[in-house]
Amino acid sequence: MKQKKDINSAIICYIISKELSIVTDLWKKRALYQIRKLGIDKNEALFHLFQKTILLKSACGQQQSNEDVDLIVGDFSEFLNAEQQSFIAMKYLASTSSVN
Numbered sequence: 001m002k003q004k005k006d007i008n009s010a011i012i013c014y015i016i017s018k019e020l021s022i023v024t025d026l027w028k029k030r031a032l033y034q035i036r037k038l039g040i041d042k043n044e045a046l047f048h049l050f051q052k053t054i055l056l057k058s059a060c061g062q063q064q065s066n067e068d069v070d071l072i073v074g075d076f077s078e079f080l081n082a083e084q085q086s087f088i089a090m091k092y093l094a095s096t097s098s099v100n
Helices: 007-016 022-040 042-058 067-082 087-097
Strands: none
Touching: 007 022, 022 042, 022 067, 042 067, 067 087
């Protein structure tokens, strides 16, 4: 897969094996590429990254904390706060927090 740079196939394999940290890292790198090279709006890329990450976490039944997921949720909460949606941000942060 690395020779062909078939990242989508690699992501599917990692999803099947429930490697949440690797998938979120690849999605994060893709979002940064889209922002820097393709000119995608940072907030739009963050929202799409947030959606995919939360859906993956839910689909995999992931309960443990993951640094990348936590950072994405934190960044999205900061965005909501900047948009005067601090109540929604706090409510979401409270509902997604997990105790290890």
